[in-house]
Amino acid sequence: MKQRILLLLLLCLSGSVSQAQDQIQKQDSDSVLWAVAAQELQAGHYEKACSLYLDLSNHTIAIYQDINSRKVEDLRTKFSIDEVQLQRNIQQSRLLRLIWIAGIILLAVFAGCFFYIRKQNRWLAHSREELNRAKALAEESIRNKSLFLSNMSHEIKTPLNALSGFAEVLTMPGIDEATREQCNDIIQLNSELLLKLINDVIDISCLDVANMKFNIKPCDAVVLCRNVVKTLSAIKQTDAEMLFETDLDTLELDTDVERLQQLLINLQVNATKFTKQGSITLKLEKTEDGMARFSVTDTGCGIPLEQQSRIFERFEKLNEKAQGTGLGLSICQLIIKRLNGDIWIDSEYTQGCRFVFVHPLKQEARS
The missing domain is CATH 1.10.287.130 (Signal transduction histidine kinase, dimerisation/phosphotransfer (DHp) domain)
Incomplete structure (x- = not known):
């Protein structure tokens, strides 16, 4: 009975129920043979009993071989299916990997093109500005x-x-x-x-030439200012009084004497053109930050506030009827810039016009 149940289970596992039933029927006939073999053995017919037992044994072995062969075949079929599925999974993995690589390459190309176009746009914008x-x-x-x-x-x-x-x-x-x-x-x-x-x-x-040399040497600014005012007082073409004010006995600074003198003369001569009465005052001070501060103040018609930002431009003239090229103040600005100073109009002074410039006391000789 146990052999019949075991055989049925094996055949069911192998996937063949009809074959299992056939084998059960054969097992019933084998049981009959087993019983006959047992009777022959009891009867003392040993050779016949042995022959029956051999047949039964061979038959059982054949059944188990058939079951094992079917199981092996089933395993081979299943293995083939699994192998096909594995190959399919491998191909899908390769395809997915290729898609990722292609996506990364496309993204890198897109990013490169984006930055290149952006760089070219910046270069074009810079070129357009230039x-x-x-x-x-x-x-x-x-x-x-x-x-x-x-x-x-x-x-x-x-x-x-x-x-x-x-x-x-x-x-x-x-x-x-x-x-x-x-x-x-x-x-x-x-x-x-x-x-x-x-x-x-x-x-x-x-003065526009970059390599023009300035002859820098020590100079007493007080003496220079007195001489300029004295000279212009003698040749002035105005009734305005030429004055010089300072609290200093002496003030030594490193400068190009001729250029500084030219700057002072230009500012005062420019003041005489628009100051027929009153005074033109040159003032010299020393600032706390180690600079010489010059100012030329007149009591003339002054400069309108809206025109003060353009007064240092070349060929700029407030009065087209006045003599001159409109280069005097532009020359003054070039000179003081080359001497490491600065010049401006005092917009708070409203009784005429006041030009102010500062000059460093010490500086390196420059060309």
């Missing part, structure tokens, strides 16, 4: 050139006409000595004016 700056400079240069030619043609024409006209008067016969002296004074005045115009043009061109 181009606009160059264009603005070119337009400014053309405007300055036009202003220069216009101003110079106008400014030079006046003294040249005077020189030509009064020189012709001097050659006329019969003129008296007083007329001759008057013509000579007018010719001398216009000659100086023409020379001043030419000197302004030379100065503005020279």
Whole structure:
């Protein structure tokens, strides 16, 4: 009975119920043979009993071999299915890995293109700014050139006409000595004016050259200021009084004496053009931070507040009828910048005009 149950279980596990039933039927016939073999053994027919037992044993072995072969076949089939599934999983893994790699590469390419385009846009923006700056400079240069030619043609024409006209008067016969002296004074005045115009043009061109050398040496600023005011008082063409104020007995500073003198003269001469009455005062002080502070204050018409920001630009003139090229204040700014100082208009002073500039007491000689 146990053998029948075991055989049934084995055949069911192998997946063949009908075969299990056939084997059970065979097992019933084998039970009959087992019983016959037992009777033959009891009857003393040993050879026949042995033959029956051998047949039964071979038959049982054949059954178990058949079961084992079926199980092995089932295992092989299952293994084949598992292997196919494994290969499919491997292929899916490879495909997924390739998709990830392709995605990373595309992302890297996209990021590279994005940063490259961004860099190119920045470069283009920078180039556009440089181009606009160059264009603005070119337009400014053309405007300055036009202003220069216009101003110079106008400014030079006046003294040249005077020189030509009064020189012709001097050659006329019969003129008296007083007329001759008057013509000579007018010719001398216009000659100086023409020379001043030419000197302004030379100065503005020279000061723009980066390698122009400044002759730096010690100078007593108090003495220099007194001499400038004394000289201008003797040749002034205004009724305004020329004054110099300072609490210092002496103030030594390192500077280019000729350029500093030119700066002081330009500021005071510029003040005489717009100050017919009152005073023009040059003041010298020493600041707490080790600078010399110069100021030129007049009681003239002053400069409107809206025009003060443009007063140091080249060819800028408040009064188009006044003599000059409009380069004087621009030259002053170039000089003081090269001497490591600064210049500005005191916008709080309203009784006329006040120009202020500071100059360091000590500095390295520069070119």
